[in-house]
Amino acid sequence: MxxxxxxxxxxxxxxxxxxxxxxxxxxxxxxxxxxxxxxxxxxxxxxxxxxxxxxxxxxxxxxxxxxxxxxxxxxxxxxxxxxxxxxxxxxxxxxxxxxxxxxxxxxxxxxxxxxxxxxxxxxxxxxxxxxxxxxxxxxxxxxxxxxxxxxxxxxxxxxxxxxxxxxxxxxxxxxxxxxxxxxxxxxxxxxxxxxxxxxxxxxxxxxxxxxxxxxxxxxxxxxxxxxxxxxxxxxxxxxxxxxxxxxxxIAAAIGSGVFNERHGVDGTGTVECITVAFSKGQKIDKMLLQKSGFAIVPYMKDLFVTYAFSYTGGALLKWYRDKVSPMEAKEAYKNGQNPYEVYNRGVSDGEPSELLILPYFAGAGTPYMDNSAKGIIAGLTMDTSKEKIYQGIMEGCSYEMKLNLDYLQKAGIAVEKLFATGGGANSKEWLHIKADIYDKEIISLGAAESGTVACILLAGVACGRFRNLEEASKVFITYRNTYFPRKGVKEKYKKLFDRYRMIYPRLYEK
Structure with missing residues (x-):
């Protein structure tokens, strides 16, 4: 040859x-x-x-x-x-x-x-x-x-x-x-x-x-x-x-266009992980970060990143599909439909479920790092429907990541721009909920997986086809929609979040 x-x-x-x-x-x-x-x-x-x-x-x-x-x-x-x-x-x-x-x-x-x-x-x-x-x-x-x-x-x-x-x-x-x-x-x-x-x-x-x-x-x-x-x-x-x-x-961050401090990506797959970039010279509370399990990782140029993660992101929606609503899932597959798209139709537009679901079905990630923590569904009534539980799962996962964002903010790491990737980013209903609970704009990426895009960007720069990642990103990274916090809705979620964040300390902290 x-x-x-x-x-x-x-x-x-x-x-x-x-x-x-x-x-x-x-x-x-x-x-x-x-x-x-x-x-x-x-x-x-x-x-x-x-x-x-x-x-x-x-x-x-x-x-x-x-x-x-x-x-x-x-x-x-x-x-x-x-x-x-x-x-x-x-x-x-x-x-x-x-x-x-x-x-x-x-x-x-x-x-x-x-x-x-x-x-x-x-x-x-x-x-x-x-x-x-x-x-x-x-x-x-x-x-x-x-x-x-x-x-x-x-x-x-x-x-x-x-x-x-x-x-x-x-x-x-x-x-x-x-x-x-x-x-x-x-x-x-x-x-x-x-x-x-x-x-x-x-x-x-x-x-x-x-x-x-x-x-x-x-x-x-x-x-x-x-x-x-x-x-x-x-x-x-x-x-x-x-x-x-x-x-x-790290690939998820690069493939989402996280090239500047205070930018981050919320990747929702089986696990949910928010990766945030911050300056190497930035004053941060390392003791709080250490206690809460946040890693500090070399990134690029003069940046570090840290990870906030929950062991159950999309995994909880899969639990709902398999344990709570398997018949509806079977019917959806029979009709050639994605069951999650069917479930999404039952999510209320702008009206919280009123449930408080702690997503610790596989233990707690950051900021508690507690493998013994258990999941909780609070607020059930005789009128609670399966659709409300599904929506409550989305909300509970989002409350947990909001808790993480607050810890990072307290440690000196702010998030001003947040991209969304992974399977969870395909649900506009979930992205609306996240924007309302985080009280931040959420930018969803195009169809390609961000980890895959990162590989292509890095390959293109390394071989000299592109001068830098920013130039390559203009060719390969596309953005779909921006989701804004909704006035009137975010206030409702704030009241619920204030109750949510008190549950773990009262149950598990001595």
């Missing part, structure tokens, strides 16, 4: 950009041309393995899945200018000197690592960890899993030469270069967010050699061209530029 050099193509030929999104249950490769037109997308599903003892994923299966989706792409197009890789966080891949995978990868939900986390924390101090890494100590983070594997699998550990997370593992497989972006490195609990280097004090406490870890680079850094061997195996006629992307939550 003749390998053509990578160069810009003009005239009738289009230039194509691609993004690889690595998730816990599947991987996706999306391709756009450089004029913002969607070309194609392929998805490959794989399994995670969950037992009482461990939650794992097989890195080699993920790699085979990624090769599979790329090969499906190259059946249609053999020349792509740049490919950007983004992934979920925390889970690590242990490699020997030849790059062979040595062990399963332990997911953030895995129950192991608490003892090791406690030992690291006792050695360096809880405040030191948050002050330098931007995250509060927790067994979910990579360094705790490394210590657990080292202790419980010594025969495997003595063979370990390199440690990757999934973004840098796939970049390594594509190029032979080991590099990880700042935002994903933060998920290890061993990265200094100010010096932008690995934190040797934490690594020394964990007895991890820093040489095992990948080089840290900015979001969107080029790793180099795809290796000749992989280029031929995957069916390319050129050698695409491979780009280190970012952590998946």
């Amino acid at each position: 003749i390998i053509l050099s990578t160069k810009f193509r003009r005239g009738s030929d289009k230039l194509y950009l691609a993004g690889i999104d690595i998730g816990t249950t599947g991987c996706k490769c999306s391709v756009y041309d450089d004029e913002g037109n969607f070309f194609m997308e392929e998805y490959e599903e794989y399994r995670i393995h969950i037992t009482k003892e461990e939650h794992t994923i097989d890195a080699e299966v993920v790699w085979e899945g990624i090769k599979s989706v790329i090969k499906k792409i190259t059946r249609q197009i053999q020349s792509i200018e740049a490919i950007c890789v983004t992934s979920f966080g925390e889970a690590s891949v242990l490699l020997d000197k030849d790059g062979t995978v040595l062990d399963k990868s332990y997911l953030f939900t895995d129950p192991n690592g608490q003892e090791e986390c406690d030992e690291i924390t006792a050695t360096v101090g809880r405040d030191y960890i948050y002050e330098n890494t931007g995250i509060a100590p927790g067994k979910m983070y990579s360094v705790c899993k490394w210590c657990w594997q080292k202790r419980h699998k010594p025969e495997i550990w003595k063979k370990v030469k390199y440690i990757c997370l999934f973004e840098d593992y796939i970049v390594y497989k594509l190029t032979g270069v080991r590099q990880i972006d700042y935002s994903l490195a933060t998920r290890t609990m061993a990265f200094d967010i100010y010096s932008l280097e690995w934190d040797t004090k934490i690594l020394d406490a964990a007895e991890i050699d820093v040489s095992m870890l990948s080089k840290v680079v900015p979001i969107g850094a080029k790793a180099g061209n795809m290796s000749l061997q992989i280029t031929e195996e995957l069916g390319f006629m050129n050698r695409p530029v491979i780009v280190s992307g970012c952590h998946d939550q």
Whole structure:
């Protein structure tokens, strides 16, 4: 096979950009041309393995899945200018000197690592960890899993030469270069967010050699061209530029156009997460942020971001579909309809449900970080309909994120512009409710997923097609509607929110 050099193509030929999104249950490769037109997308599903003892994923299966989706792409197009890789966080891949995978990868939900986390924390101090890494100590983070594997699998550990997370593992497989972006490195609990280097004090406490870890680079850094061997195996006629992307939550912000401080994105999928950008020099209350579980993550230019999240966003609507209204859902599917669109018709326009639903059906995220918290539906009467419960779920999720926005405001992080993405952004009824409860304008994005768009933006800038993300965003990011707080409605919600925010403290705080 003749390998053509990578160069810009003009005239009738289009230039194509691609993004690889690595998730816990599947991987996706999306391709756009450089004029913002969607070309194609392929998805490959794989399994995670969950037992009482461990939650794992097989890195080699993920790699085979990624090769599979790329090969499906190259059946249609053999020349792509740049490919950007983004992934979920925390889970690590242990490699020997030849790059062979040595062990399963332990997911953030895995129950192991608490003892090791406690030992690291006792050695360096809880405040030191948050002050330098931007995250509060927790067994979910990579360094705790490394210590657990080292202790419980010594025969495997003595063979370990390199440690990757999934973004840098796939970049390594594509190029032979080991590099990880700042935002994903933060998920290890061993990265200094100010010096932008690995934190040797934490690594020394964990007895991890820093040489095992990948080089840290900015979001969107080029790793180099795809290796000749992989280029031929995957069916390319050129050698695409491979780009280190970012952590998946960061991708949602980039793909929504969050390029300035006080801008944020509300992503509502299974989990709901608001990601907000703020200046590195901004005065903030770190003690409040630490206590409330808000991470501080390196972003771009002179910005950090933080995450506010609830474990149940769209997951609660799915609970309603499956547990409260399954017959209506079955009828909707039978008629070729989306059941959520049917449910949305029952949402009152501008009239609150009067229910107060605490969405802690899987525990509480920020600002309480309480895995033992339980969901509550308050305000039921004999006249309460299923439609009111559905609306109350939307309101309860929105009250919870309003609570988070208030905590961030108190800590010195204000949100002035908020974009909406994810499945929840397809519901105009929910976006109206959010605008009223947050008392903020909500801007919904176009049809494309923001994480996918982020990959394309980063790929386009890395290969030189665009000068910067702002220029690329004008081509790829579209906005659908703006939802404004409604006078008269927001006041009703404020009264209900004032009652809502008192429920958790009275029930759970001692």
